[in-house]
Amino acid sequence: MIGLRGLIAVGSLLLLSACGFHLRDHYQLPxxxxQVAVQSTTSDRLADIIRQQLINAGxxxxxxxxxxxxxxGDRLERRTLSLFKSGQVAEYQLLYQIDYQILLPKHQPIAMHIEVARDYQDDPNYVLAKTREREILVEEMRVEAARRMVRQIIARLNDEL
Structure with a gap:
C-alpha cells in the first residue's frame, strides 16, 4: 500500500511540473x-516594498x-462608484498608480507604468474603522503593485535583451 501512495505522489508531481506550475513569485531573472539599484523620488515605504519584492525574486x-x-511617481486616486439615497458616497474605487523607469547601460531608459484598482464600501457611521480599512487596503495595493512591477520588469527585460 505504501508503494501505491508513493506512486500517486510521484505521478502528481510529474503532472504539476508538466503543466508549467511554479510557486508564486518564483522568477527566472535576466x-x-x-544586481539592481532602486532609486525613488517618492514614498520610502513604496521603495522598501519594491526592494523586498526584488530580493524575493532573487x-x-x-x-x-x-x-x-x-x-x-506614485499616486492614489479615489473615485466615487455609488451613492446612498441621501447623496452620501456609499462606495469608492481606489486607483494606485506607479510610474517608473528601468535604466540599463548602453540603452535608452524604459518608461513603464503600473495600476492597481480596488473597491471599498464607505459607511459614515463607522468613520474610524473605515479609515483604518482604507489604510490597510492601500498597503495591500502597494504590495500588489510591487509584485506586478517585478513581473513586468522581468518580462520586458527578457523581451528586450
Missing amino acids: DSLQ AALNTDAKTRLKIT
Missing part, C-alpha cells in the same frame, strides 16, 4: 537584473549596480 540590491530602477 542577467541584467541580477535580485541582489547594490547601490553601484549598472541596472537601476527609478521610481518617478
Whole structure:
C-alpha cells in the first residue's frame, strides 16, 4: 500500500511540473537584473516594498549596480462608484498608480507604468474603522503593485535583451 501512495505522489508531481506550475513569485531573472539599484523620488515605504519584492525574486540590491530602477511617481486616486439615497458616497474605487523607469547601460531608459484598482464600501457611521480599512487596503495595493512591477520588469527585460 505504501508503494501505491508513493506512486500517486510521484505521478502528481510529474503532472504539476508538466503543466508549467511554479510557486508564486518564483522568477527566472535576466542577467541584467541580477544586481539592481532602486532609486525613488517618492514614498520610502513604496521603495522598501519594491526592494523586498526584488530580493524575493532573487535580485541582489547594490547601490553601484549598472541596472537601476527609478521610481518617478506614485499616486492614489479615489473615485466615487455609488451613492446612498441621501447623496452620501456609499462606495469608492481606489486607483494606485506607479510610474517608473528601468535604466540599463548602453540603452535608452524604459518608461513603464503600473495600476492597481480596488473597491471599498464607505459607511459614515463607522468613520474610524473605515479609515483604518482604507489604510490597510492601500498597503495591500502597494504590495500588489510591487509584485506586478517585478513581473513586468522581468518580462520586458527578457523581451528586450
